Amino acid sequence: MQSRTSASRTGRPRSAEADAAILVATRAALVELGWSGLTLGNVATRAGVAKTTLYRRWAGKNELVVDAVAALFDELELPDRGTLAADIEGVVLQFAAILARPEAQSGLMAVLAESTRDAALRERIRTSVVDRQKRLVLEGRARAQVRGELPPETDPSTAARTVDLIFDMVAGAVVHRTLVSAEPVDQPWVQSFTRVLLLGLAGAAAPS
Amino acid sequence: MQSRTSASRTGRPRSAEADAAILVATRAALVELGWSGLTLGNVATRAGVAKTTLYRRWAGKNELVVDAVAALFDELELPDRGTLAADIEGVVLQFAAILARPEAQSGLMAVLAESTRDAALRERIRTSVVDRQKRLVLEGRARAQVRGELPPETDPSTAARTVDLIFDMVAGAVVHRTLVSAEPVDQPWVQSFTRVLLLGLAGAAAPS
Amino acid sequence: MQSRTSASRTGRPRSAEADAAILVATRAALVELGWSGLTLGNVATRAGVAKTTLYRRWAGKNELVVDAVAALFDELELPDRGTLAADIEGVVLQFAAILARPEAQSGLMAVLAESTRDAALRERIRTSVVDRQKRLVLEGRARAQVRGELPPETDPSTAARTVDLIFDMVAGAVVHRTLVSAEPVDQPWVQSFTRVLLLGLAGAAAPS
Amino acid sequence: MQSRTSASRTGRPRSAEADAAILVATRAALVELGWSGLTLGNVATRAGVAKTTLYRRWAGKNELVVDAVAALFDELELPDRGTLAADIEGVVLQFAAILARPEAQSGLMAVLAESTRDAALRERIRTSVVDRQKRLVLEGRARAQVRGELPPETDPSTAARTVDLIFDMVAGAVVHRTLVSAEPVDQPWVQSFTRVLLLGLAGAAAPS
DNA sequence: TTATAACCGAGACGGTACGTCAGGTCTTTTT
DNA sequence: AAAAAGACCTGACGTACCGTCTCGGTTATAA
Numbered sequence: 001m002q003s004r005t006s007a008s009r010t011g012r013p014r015s016a017e018a019d020a021a022i023l024v025a026t027r028a029a030l031v032e033l034g035w036s037g038l039t040l041g042n043v044a045t046r047a048g049v050a051k052t053t054l055y056r057r058w059a060g061k062n063e064l065v066v067d068a069v070a071a072l073f074d075e076l077e078l079p080d081r082g083t084l085a086a087d088i089e090g091v092v093l094q095f096a097a098i099l100a101r102p103e104a105q106s107g108l109m110a111v112l113a114e115s116t117r118d119a120a121l122r123e124r125i126r127t128s129v130v131d132r133q134k135r136l137v138l139e140g141r142a143r144a145q146v147r148g149e150l151p152p153e154t155d156p157s158t159a160a161r162t163v164d165l166i167f168d169m170v171a172g173a174v175v176h177r178t179l180v181s182a183e184p185v186d187q188p189w190v191q192s193f194t195r196v197l198l199l200g201l202a203g204a205a206a207p208s
Numbered sequence: 209m210q211s212r213t214s215a216s217r218t219g220r221p222r223s224a225e226a227d228a229a230i231l232v233a234t235r236a237a238l239v240e241l242g243w244s245g246l247t248l249g250n251v252a253t254r255a256g257v258a259k260t261t262l263y264r265r266w267a268g269k270n271e272l273v274v275d276a277v278a279a280l281f282d283e284l285e286l287p288d289r290g291t292l293a294a295d296i297e298g299v300v301l302q303f304a305a306i307l308a309r310p311e312a313q314s315g316l317m318a319v320l321a322e323s324t325r326d327a328a329l330r331e332r333i334r335t336s337v338v339d340r341q342k343r344l345v346l347e348g349r350a351r352a353q354v355r356g357e358l359p360p361e362t363d364p365s366t367a368a369r370t371v372d373l374i375f376d377m378v379a380g381a382v383v384h385r386t387l388v389s390a391e392p393v394d395q396p397w398v399q400s401f402t403r404v405l406l407l408g409l410a411g412a413a414a415p416s
Numbered sequence: 417m418q419s420r421t422s423a424s425r426t427g428r429p430r431s432a433e434a435d436a437a438i439l440v441a442t443r444a445a446l447v448e449l450g451w452s453g454l455t456l457g458n459v460a461t462r463a464g465v466a467k468t469t470l471y472r473r474w475a476g477k478n479e480l481v482v483d484a485v486a487a488l489f490d491e492l493e494l495p496d497r498g499t500l501a502a503d504i505e506g507v508v509l510q511f512a513a514i515l516a517r518p519e520a521q522s523g524l525m526a527v528l529a530e531s532t533r534d535a536a537l538r539e540r541i542r543t544s545v546v547d548r549q550k551r552l553v554l555e556g557r558a559r560a561q562v563r564g565e566l567p568p569e570t571d572p573s574t575a576a577r578t579v580d581l582i583f584d585m586v587a588g589a590v591v592h593r594t595l596v597s598a599e600p601v602d603q604p605w606v607q608s609f610t611r612v613l614l615l616g617l618a619g620a621a622a623p624s
Numbered sequence: 625m626q627s628r629t630s631a632s633r634t635g636r637p638r639s640a641e642a643d644a645a646i647l648v649a650t651r652a653a654l655v656e657l658g659w660s661g662l663t664l665g666n667v668a669t670r671a672g673v674a675k676t677t678l679y680r681r682w683a684g685k686n687e688l689v690v691d692a693v694a695a696l697f698d699e700l701e702l703p704d705r706g707t708l709a710a711d712i713e714g715v716v717l718q719f720a721a722i723l724a725r726p727e728a729q730s731g732l733m734a735v736l737a738e739s740t741r742d743a744a745l746r747e748r749i750r751t752s753v754v755d756r757q758k759r760l761v762l763e764g765r766a767r768a769q770v771r772g773e774l775p776p777e778t779d780p781s782t783a784a785r786t787v788d789l790i791f792d793m794v795a796g797a798v799v800h801r802t803l804v805s806a807e808p809v810d811q812p813w814v815q816s817f818t819r820v821l822l823l824g825l826a827g828a829a830a831p832s
Numbered sequence: 833t834t835a836t837a838a839c840c841g842a843g844a845c846g847g848t849a850c851g852t853c854a855g856g857t858c859t860t861t862t863t
Numbered sequence: 864a865a866a867a868a869g870a871c872c873t874g875a876c877g878t879a880c881c882g883t884c885t886c887g888g889t890t891a892t893a894a
Contacts, residue, residue: 117314179323220869588793620820
């Protein structure tokens with residue numbers, strides 16, 4: 001999240017309550033006001049905290065919102081549903097449920113927009129949000145390999161490229177349907193999508 | 209874009225040059241300053257136009273940027289490359305080329321973020337940007353049906369759902385790879401992606 | 417008021433109605449909005465006239481308001497009330513009645529404020545407003561001399577200085593009471609004032 | 625001048641230097657630009673202060689100018705010159721000297737014009753400017769009564785009306801000569817004026 | 833137990849951009 | 864050629880937030 005350069009032994013320690021209150025207030029403000037309407041002064045007031053306290057911990061609006069939104073993705077899990085298809089459907093629905101929240105929608109997209117011009121922000125998003133999602137793809141593949149649904153990978157670099165492709169296809173499709181098409185990611189859509197994806201991957205793995 | 213309620217016969221007409229200069233200036237400002245750095249005052253100065261002239265035509269930053277970015281998608285075309293796979297690869301590369309431009313990246317994402325809280329803006333984006341892309345999917349399918357690569361659709365509602373699915377998968381994957389993964393959409397990736405997509409669609413069309 | 421350089425024989429003649437309508441509208445706007453709230457656009461709309469028509473006749477807000485307010489002073493008259501004291505009381509009451517009007521108060525003072533930095537405006541005010549008042553002092557003195565209440569003047573320059581002094585004392589006291597003290601110029605006040613003034617002048621004319 | 629509703633103990637205190645710098649800058653701007661040319665942005669720049677700092681202390685141009693000009697009248701004094709006539713001549717010359725300053729001329733008149741439509745502003749002018757002048761009239765009368773030049777007042781309400789009359793006559797005549805007639809208030813004029821005034825008052829006090 | 837150090841709230845500070853408005857000018861069609 | 868209409872440029876308006884700073888005060892560890 002944020003840290004002081006070195007652990008100072010002396011002085012009053014930072015309030016842990018303040019941190020939590022600020023993140024809660026940030027999400028509430030995102031829901032009510034959206035990204036553009038969110039101001040740090042407003043967040044500070046909601047959190048019952050001075051503006052300086054906020055700036056002591058985060059560099060600005062972008063960083064704060066990344067942390068506030070990243071927490072939403074902590075709940076992403078991959079319970080074993082027995083088959084690869086069921087696992088994928090499960091995680092897609094979870095992901096869609098998070099994306100459907102207003103604080104995620106406006107916050108995440110706006111922060112991505114800013115990240116196109118800010119490498120540090122992009123890195124922060126990657127570690128806080130993206131990698132947390134990608135890990136599920138890796139877990140799912142490993143589990144499917146144990147089950148025998150997928151062959152063990154031979155070439156590591158090919159395998160990495162395939163994971164990236166799957167990740168972009170899954171996350172991209174869900175994000176696009178939610179935010180651009182503004183259509184619900186419901187059970188029928190998820191089944192159709194999963195079917196196309198798995199059949200495509202299976203076909204591509206076979207000799208052309 | 210924008211229009212007066214009724215064609216007023218009298219009075220000085222609006223300058224067409226101003227319109228063009230403003231959109232050009234907006235794209236230039238997006239490239240140099242990004243979404244958050246872009247100010248309407250700066251755009252007006254670049255365009256050699258008064259701020260009021262700008263506000264007379266657009267309601268605000270969002271609307272202006274939508275129009276400025278939408279023009280980029282006018283160049284999307286679907287030349288006949290002989291096969292469905294080649295057509296898809298061609299349009300994906302075109303789409304990726306547009307998305308790779310800095311003015312499209314920061315502008316488009318930010319405007320999408322705002323659109324999550326503004327229905328009118330969402331509609332404007334749909335008509336100006338999204339539908340222009342979706343049209344290519346429809347054209348591509350029709351052409352493939354003529355070639356015999358795809359069967360003619362039987363149920364119209366199923367067909368529409370399939371088109372939507374394809375659109376979200378194609379556009380979503382490209383957008384996600386470009387903006388979130390920040391990896392290039394190059395020839396190898398496009399070929400892998402197209403192969404998975406087409407095999408998946410073919411398999412899904414066949415009886416399960 | 418205003419004039420074209422030469423009587424142009426050709427072209428559409430200026431509307432005389434427009435002139436009157438503009439001045440009426442200006443006074444109405446002064447009453448409703450005051451000096452600072454008065455805008456030329458508003459005046460033009462009230463008068464049913466285009467803004468250009470207005471600028472063709474007056475150079476700006478100051479000049480327009482001077483003309484609009486000057487018309488109020490046309491009604492100043494000096495009917496013969498039989499004695500010098502009665503004449504003075506009459507004209508003071510008339511003057512106070514005009515000053516009590518809201519269009520005169522805010523308009524006149526503001527224009528005077530501007531005139532401190534604009535010689536042309538000061539001259540315009542003198543000819544349009546001030547001289548019209550001063551004339552009454554001259555008439556009153558002449559009438560009093562005919563009646564024998566005042567001796568005929570001997571030294572013209574002394575006489576001129578005396579007229580100026582009287583004028584500043586009369587107009588100044590009325591203006592100050594109305595606008596600064598914000599107290600009414602009523603019958604008792606006028607009588608007290610006139611008594612002090614006339615006794616003072618009589619005493620000063622006598623050898624000290 | 626201005627004050628927060630209650631003395632807040634916490635928070636950064638307001639800069640006293642800023643206050644002084646703003647008032648100095650306001651007077652300088654009045655001299656250079658006049659009332660209509662004065663803008664709060666310009667004042668802020670001159671004072672080396674942000675525009676918001678200015679608005680935090682004053683509600684607008686009118687209030688600021690009143691305070692800036694009021695300070696000029698702090699120097700009004702009534703040194704004992706031995707006789708009532710000399711005292712009057714002294715204070716009139718002082719008052720005229722202040723009025724002759726360009727910052728007083730344009731600022732004061734314009735603010736008076738605005739005050740005709742703004743009771744709060746009128747009250748502010750009264751306490752800041754007018755009462756400071758009127759006090760001199762009271763002091764002068766008291767001193768003359770001690771000297772025996774004037775009888776002690778019998779009826780308080782008559783006395784008050786007389787003070788008001790004197791005040792309007794003195795201040796009105798000086799203001800009118802300075803701003804309307806645009807003639808200098810020099811020694812000869814002041815002597816003539818004082819002579820008329822005192823003789824008039826003496827005559828009026830005697831039985832008619 | 834007393835420094836000392838970092839924290840905390842409050843709120844003023846110098847700035848930047850906002851979106852609006854008025855002042856004047858210019859361009860078009862109509863009279 | 865004047866008129867009505869309305870777009871145009873300029874520049875000020877008053878507001879909102881920004882991110883920084885200066886206060887008076889509050890916890891902590893360290894001497």
